[in-house]
Amino acid sequence: GAVVSQHPSRVICKSGTSVKIECRSLDFQATTMFWYRQFPKQSLMLMATSNEGSKATYEQGVEKDKFLINHASLTLSTLTVTSAHPEDSSFYICSATGTGGTLNTEAFFGQGTRLTVV
């Protein structure tokens, strides 16, 4: 299957700083990318959906100024957590879909990034 690489896998940052998480599709063109957040022992919550070259669409309750999403190319999307607070500590996962074959039916997930804000 197609591969989505997410980086970093773990990051610890100080309160008030910003953190950027990258999501890359390695062997296909990701026309749409999704960012999810998972709280401990809870399900994945969709944060936003982004199409290459256009602004992301955020789910209700997700602050777009705090969680900046950029999908500048067909292989890369980034999520920047700005002015991070301890309550932003979570597991963030990206997924991507493409076109053709099974690429537009199956979402391929990154490995996830565990963010800890101290």
Add this chain to the structure above:
Amino acid sequence: GEDVEQSLFLSVREGDSSVINCTYTDSSSTYLYWYKQEPGAGLQLLTYIFSNMDMKQDQRLTVLLNKKDKHLSLRIADTQTGDSAIYFCAESRRYSSASKIIFGSGTRLSIRP
């Protein structure tokens, strides 16, 4: 309540079959998925079923879909200790020219000897 619902826990004896149930609300869902998440790891797609199918079998996994009742189940035959994980049911919803996937709360499967 959540749009995709699952029971939170399931405990089965090793070697028995596990059946994880899920209900969803969007009748226009085109695909329904089962994902597996092991502790501290990302998601692994186990299987998916197209909405016009009622059953799909893949080795030890059997997916049953009752579209009328919006009920999806995952059966794992001969459950092993390596099957211990959280299993997420998910549905795809059309969004513009693509689909977004909405997840259930996850069912934590534990195996007892």
